[in-house]
Amino acid sequence: MKTAVKKFKGLSDKAIAWIFITPTLILLLAINIYPLVYAIRMSFTNFYANKIGREPKFVGLKNYKKILGKEEIWEKMQITAHFVCWTLILQALIGLGLALLLNRKFKGNELLTTLIVLPMMLSPAVVGVFWTYLYNPQVGLFNYVVNFFYDFGVFDMIGSSTLAPWSIVIVDTWMWTPFTMLICLAGLRSIPNYLYEAAEVDRASKWQQFIHITLPSVLPFLLLALLFRGIENFKMFDLVVELTSGGPGSATELASINLKREAFEKWKTGYSSAFAVILFVTIFGFGNVYVKVMNKIKER
């Protein structure tokens, strides 16, 4: 033991660092990098994973050209963009609003926080299934509540192509707004009180305090939450599959659902690898730009 300690003591900081990092690196290479490189390689072939014995042929950029030139793929991207944009907007507004509310001290604050956070802890598949019941036009609570305020009559949130894209936005917002709220709340609680005291001395109104102190301080936190949500929602699959199966027709078929169908139902492995690479580059590109913007905001 002593020898081992002595030996360990003899190592440089850099060597020790490498010893700690190496297992993680190996895992990362095996689980992330290798499949990524393999998928990129596959994306240049016409490989079908279910056609046993059929050797994949190199097809160059054919899969990429096919995907980027396919009108239906752009439709799926539009559906995904609609879903991502609206969920982010709603989750930012409602999440920030709730955080501002819960940042005040009142009786039952902690209980309310716990209740609001509950949806986030549920499994997306479970949420998808029980919202199909809530949306049921005959017995669902959603229609009842909406009709309580204004009589729209019987309407089918999941079966209508106009309403279905909003049905998934509503459910995701319900489920994940607490996440945005929690991060914003952490941001709000990190703002030192003396800033508000100084503002009050300067006779700043509540609105001015919000615009000049609260919002700039909480913005980096909000942007971080939206980054996480944006990436997650771009890849959204389980909740929407359980809720609508991508229907009616293809009204809610997000890019990830389409990708799964191409890869594991049609078994177009080469084609779907190319699609996966395109989605990866899109998320990675957007993510990078976003992080740079976020850093600039922080620097201000």
Place this chain on the structure above:
Amino acid sequence: MIFFLKLYNVSKLIIYKEELMRKILSVFLVPVFTLLFTFNAKAESLTLGWAAWDPANALQELSKEFTAETGVEMNFEFVPWPNFADRMLNELNNQGKTFDLLIGDSQWIGAGATYGHYVKLNDFFDANGISMDDFNPATVYAYSTWPKGTPNYYALPAMGDALAWAYRKDWFDRPELQSEFKSKHGYDLGVPKTWDELYDMCTFFQGREIDGVVRYGAAINTERGSEGITMGVTAAMYAWGMEYEDPNNPYSMDGYFNSAAAAEAVEFYKKMYDDCAPPGHSDAYMVANLDAYKSGQVAFQMNWYAFWPGVAKEDSDGRESGFFANPCQNVCAATLGGQGISVVSYSDKQDLALEYMKWFARPDIQQKWWDLGGYSCHMDVLGSPDFVDSAVYAQGFLDSMGIVKDFWQEPTFVELMLPMQERIHDYVVNGKGSAQDALDKIIEDWEEVFEADGKI
């Protein structure tokens, strides 16, 4: 001398150690080995995969007899229908050894045979005196042969099935409803002979209050995710006379699959969805149709024969169910369901699995299979004089099995199914485009699949 003494001591020590080891063996290892041998004695077991539904439970019950006869334990993995194809086809594509026997959907036979997932059974049938002539020809054609119609068998017909209809006979028998219907439509309210009559009856019940509750017309297939809406809409398309391809020019689909009659059938199906389905019935298949029917929402439900034993058995609170085969329109036809039982070629227990198949093919076992709620395809059972009276749905089943038509059974059937699901759902439920457009686009998608597969 000292050396010998040491040797003596060492040998004593060895003997002592041996004794000690023996004791350890007797105390610990013997029970372990006994247990292992016990497991080994019971190690003869088979695993059978199928969908999770009523007939699977009947098969589990029936298989107890096989275990009693042979001592072979039967294990079952039943997968819910929406995930059935995904789970099983992934297993086959990965050459998995989970299943020794698989009751796979009729459309899988092409892939099963072409990609070597299923064991070819001709030699086994010949060696064991199992003749395909003893089974209903439509089921042999659909569930067993590849290429279609050739005497190359990859499955034994296990579960005959077709899409059919159940209706609320107790409502139909009400005199006030009968007279109202007759005065409105000029003919009796009863089992519809055509899709037009079916539509009249469905709309008659749509929104009607019976016993103080609002009822609806029909629970029809509208499911988007797997095969639901395709199985439903083809029930209409076959009745309108749709063919998938030119019989003289395989894979030439233009003018056949997208004929004017086929488009009319799809439009009719949409009309059924718009005017007869209960609200929210936009992603419904087997279980959702059953639920809508059992809860008293609808007068009709479209579903597989497999469910009728359960429906008939569960009639209660005044509900009386009637059953009928898919109505005719231009021709008489029905959507084929059902499955054959195959031996998985990746199984290490193929001999044992074939033993099970041999047992299952026995006429007495086939009779028990029908008695338990499974749909035997054996001619001894179907041709028995008691068969028609043995269940209220038996005649309908016989009628249907004579007119069944199936979706493509090509190895690429999933790739063919997915665009049909999407296009038809887009038109029927989503109201996007026209029926003709949907069918034309499906042909474009299918041509792409057949091209990639080297068929055209």
